[in-house]
Amino acid sequence: MMTNNTVLSRTEWFKLFRQSRTWYALGALLLLQVILLLNAWYQGESILNMLLENLKQSFHFQGELLNGHLLVYIVLNTMWFHLPLILMIVVSGMLTTEIETGTLRTVMMTGISRKRFIRSKFLVAVVFTLVTVLLVAITSGVLSYLFFGFGDLFVFHGALNFFESEDAFFRLAMAFVAGAFSMVFFSVCSLLLAVIFRETVKTWIVAAFFLIVCNLLLQMQPGEGWWKSLFFFNLNDTWQLFFQYEIPWEQILINLAMLIGYAVAVSLIGIWWFSKNDIE
Amino acid sequence: MKQYLLIIFLCLLGGLDVAEAQETAILERLRTKMEQINAFSATVRLETDIDFIRMPVKTARMSYEREQPVKLTSEDFVLVPKRGLDLVMWEIFKYDYIAVPRGEAEKNNTLCTVLHVIPDDKKAQYAIATLFIDRQTDRLVEAEIQTRKQGAYTLTMDYAKPEDLLPEKVEVSFEVEKVKIPIRYLAREGEVNREAYKSDGVKTGKVVLYFDDYEIALKG
Amino acid sequence: MSITATNIYKSYGTTTALDDVSVYCKPGEITGVLGLNGAGKSTLFKILLGLISPDSGSIHCEQSHAKPLGGIIEKPALYEYLNARENLRVFGAIQGANVSEKAITGYLERVGLDVNRNDKVGNYSMGMKQRLAIAIALLNDPPFLVLDEPFSGLDPMGVIRLRNLIIELAKEKGIGILVSSHLIDEMIRTCDRIYVINNGKIIREDAPFTLVDKATRSYVLTGASLEKAATLQGGNVIFQGGHVRITDPDPDIGEILMQLGREGFTVYSCIPETDINRLLHDDQ
Numbered sequence: 173m174m175t176n177n178t179v180l181s182r183t184e185w186f187k188l189f190r191q192s193r194t195w196y197a198l199g200a201l202l203l204l205q206v207i208l209l210l211n212a213w214y215q216g217e218s219i220l221n222m223l224l225e226n227l228k229q230s231f232h233f234q235g236e237l238l239n240g241h242l243l244v245y246i247v248l249n250t251m252w253f254h255l256p257l258i259l260m261i262v263v264s265g266m267l268t269t270e271i272e273t274g275t276l277r278t279v280m281m282t283g284i285s286r287k288r289f290i291r292s293k294f295l296v297a298v299v300f301t302l303v304t305v306l307l308v309a310i311t312s313g314v315l316s317y318l319f320f321g322f323g324d325l326f327v328f329h330g331a332l333n334f335f336e337s338e339d340a341f342f343r344l345a346m347a348f349v350a351g352a353f354s355m356v357f358f359s360v361c362s363l364l365l366a367v368i369f370r371e372t373v374k375t376w377i378v379a380a381f382f383l384i385v386c387n388l389l390l391q392m393q394p395g396e397g398w399w400k401s402l403f404f405f406n407l408n409d410t411w412q413l414f415f416q417y418e419i420p421w422e423q424i425l426i427n428l429a430m431l432i433g434y435a436v437a438v439s440l441i442g443i444w445w446f447s448k449n450d451i452e
Numbered sequence: 453m454k455q456y457l458l459i460i461f462l463c464l465l466g467g468l469d470v471a472e473a474q475e476t477a478i479l480e481r482l483r484t485k486m487e488q489i490n491a492f493s494a495t496v497r498l499e500t501d502i503d504f505i506r507m508p509v510k511t512a513r514m515s516y517e518r519e520q521p522v523k524l525t526s527e528d529f530v531l532v533p534k535r536g537l538d539l540v541m542w543e544i545f546k547y548d549y550i551a552v553p554r555g556e557a558e559k560n561n562t563l564c565t566v567l568h569v570i571p572d573d574k575k576a577q578y579a580i581a582t583l584f585i586d587r588q589t590d591r592l593v594e595a596e597i598q599t600r601k602q603g604a605y606t607l608t609m610d611y612a613k614p615e616d617l618l619p620e621k622v623e624v625s626f627e628v629e630k631v632k633i634p635i636r637y638l639a640r641e642g643e644v645n646r647e648a649y650k651s652d653g654v655k656t657g658k659v660v661l662y663f664d665d666y667e668i669a670l671k672g
Numbered sequence: 673m674s675i676t677a678t679n680i681y682k683s684y685g686t687t688t689a690l691d692d693v694s695v696y697c698k699p700g701e702i703t704g705v706l707g708l709n710g711a712g713k714s715t716l717f718k719i720l721l722g723l724i725s726p727d728s729g730s731i732h733c734e735q736s737h738a739k740p741l742g743g744i745i746e747k748p749a750l751y752e753y754l755n756a757r758e759n760l761r762v763f764g765a766i767q768g769a770n771v772s773e774k775a776i777t778g779y780l781e782r783v784g785l786d787v788n789r790n791d792k793v794g795n796y797s798m799g800m801k802q803r804l805a806i807a808i809a810l811l812n813d814p815p816f817l818v819l820d821e822p823f824s825g826l827d828p829m830g831v832i833r834l835r836n837l838i839i840e841l842a843k844e845k846g847i848g849i850l851v852s853s854h855l856i857d858e859m860i861r862t863c864d865r866i867y868v869i870n871n872g873k874i875i876r877e878d879a880p881f882t883l884v885d886k887a888t889r890s891y892v893l894t895g896a897s898l899e900k901a902a903t904l905q906g907g908n909v910i911f912q913g914g915h916v917r918i919t920d921p922d923p924d925i926g927e928i929l930m931q932l933g934r935e936g937f938t939v940y941s942c943i944p945e946t947d948i949n950r951l952l953h954d955d956q
Contacts, residue, residue, distance in 0.1 A: 233530075274745070
């Protein structure tokens with residue numbers, strides 16, 4: 173009987189969610205959001221007051237700026253280090269644990285092709301990442317809107333931008349979509365690192381280092397013009413572009429296409445590397 | 453001869469007084485016009501024109517009752533300008549004042565009488581107001597108001613019809629300090645030159661208010 | 673129909689792991705690869721199972737089968753967070769084996785595991801893990817099994833049960849089994865034919881009884897009042913409680929046992945004590 177790729181992916185999915193650490197990771201993300209929301213609740217008003225201090229000389233504000241949209245935006249902002257870090261830990265563990273416990277050998281002894289096996293890992297890593305981002309989006313949205321309601325979103329992006337509630341919702345949703353591409357990129361990178369380094373702790377250290385360096389380079393924003401988009405670390409805050417007053421769709425689409433290109437390239441390298449090397 | 457000269461001088465002075473009285477009368481006519489408005493409400497569309505704020509056009513309902521502050525109600529979030537909503541110039545006429553004619557000037561192709569209005573009471577919130585009043589319709593076309601504590605602002609008013617009491621469009625120009633350090637939560641890290649934002653100084657902002665659906669309750 | 677490795681070479685840097693190694697195993701045969709730790713047994717088995725590539729040489733498996741070879745390398749590697757059925761289901765699904773409840777029960781029964789046990793495999797003893805690993809290796813009914821150090825870490829009862837299972841699989845199911853170990857006694861008891869590997873080279877291929885003869889450095893006899901037997905009076909005999917250890921490097925054990933019989937003594941057991949080093953170095 174031939175095994176199809178769906179069965180393989182389903183098996184990977186089953187294993188992933190039977191491991192307690194996957195649930196710990198998802199639990200940690202949820203807890204993180206609750207803490208962030210509590211923090212925003214405590215500090216939000218004073219943060220807004222500080223930001224809008226000067227405007228208050230000229231304007232009265234009518235309506236609540238400390239609303240669900242702002243909190244989702246705060247969650248978005250703070251998630252882009254924690255989320256990839258946790259994703260990288262879980263995703264790289266999908267392979268390193270199998271290497272360390274020897275189950276990879278047992279799997280490989282079943283006669284399955286290495287290419288198909290590692291391809292299913294990459295596929296499941298991508299799907300898991302997308303599901304996790306969706307989960308974060310849903311939980312942050314539900315918690316935020318439930319406790320803080322809707323209203324206009326106020327962000328700083330070159331200028332103080334105000335977006336009406338519906339527009340804000342759309343932009344936040346699109347930011348999660350764009351952010352998911354970055355998360356997928358980090359996930360497949362961590363799986364590539366797992367293929368190369370094989371040991372769990374070593375892979376985690378390298379993955380965390382990679383993430384930190386990416387964030388540092390992202391802040392530096394090296395490069396100018398079109399070739400700035402060639403550097404993957406410049407692409408990872410593409411989601412922020414949804415908070416420019418006029419959404420630069422063309423730039424966003426180019427960036428996301430580049431990110432997809434990088435993710436595919438990383439996956440192909442991972443598959444090639446895994447296939448050509450011995451399973452010790 | 454000396455007597456003639458004195459008479460001529462007094463006549464000249466009297467003529468001056470008469471001219472001055474004529475010019476300040478326009479202010480009184482404006483005041484009378486405004487004071488006949490007991491209450492009004494209108495739909496107002498707010499357009500914010502400040503270079504570091506980008507905001508969609510907002511709509512609110514504005515209501516005024518004599519000697520009460522203006523109220524704006526909206527389902528949306530709105531930045532309500534603190535100044536410029538006083539369409540009936542209640543703040544100007546609230547306390548005794550001295551009016552000093554400053555001649556004529558053309559504003560928006562309208563010949564206006566220019567007057568300085570200086571409050572005679574320290575409780576007044578403004579220090580001096582320069583009013584440009586349409587000579588033909590006795591309506592306020594522009595007001596430059598120097599407040600005691602909150603800087604200066606300028607109101608420019610457009611009216612839909614010659615008989616309208618209240619404007620259909622008001623531009624409120626004011627000075628506003630640029631926003632201070634954006635906190636990390638709300639700013640894209642890496643792109644903010646914090647020092648630049650601190651020292652960017654004062655900017656001119658403008659809010660344009662479009663009024664519609666006036667419901668005006670007149671005295672009597 | 674057999675599995676054959678021919679002229680296998682494998683080196684890691686300057687270290688030669690396997691040097692011109694050739695082995696084969698026929699269906700229903702239990703073939704042993706005996707050697708000390710680090711001799712190259714696991715490397716050879718990994719090559720047989722396709723986990724690593726040889727520098728040169730070839731592997732040939734005549735059976736055209738979806739899974740020609742199942743195996744365990746070094747220790748049973750299982751998903752410890754899953755139960756036995758789930759492990760079988762996962763490994764079975766990967767290779768397209770029948771993973772129906774009935775089939776899984778069949779595999780569990782075949783290796784003598786409790787079919788009703790539902791706790792995590794992490795709680796299992798090493799012997800049970802070995803059995804489950806064999807059940808997994810048997811998924812898809814491969815005609816050959818490769819078991820690397822299957823007796824390591826097992827208690828004596830576990831060793832006996834596993835040995836019986838291996839023999840049963842080979843003799844009743846006709847599966848060809850390659851077993852590696854450094855435990856010479858177990859290999860002698862289990863295998864039909866044994867290769868001895870040392871420093872990456874096959875230095876010997878013998879029947880078990882030949883190896884017993886070559887590797888035995890002493891025999892332990894158990895019997896009543898053996899200290900009184902005239903046959904056992906001599907320099908190379910040590911009495912320990914009810915046991916007698918004959919330390920003569922080359923005793924004629926058959927003759928000794930016959931003489932003891934003639935003297936009227938009953939011998940309950942005669943156990944050879946082997947030393948693998950005697951097989952590795954001809955001078956011992």
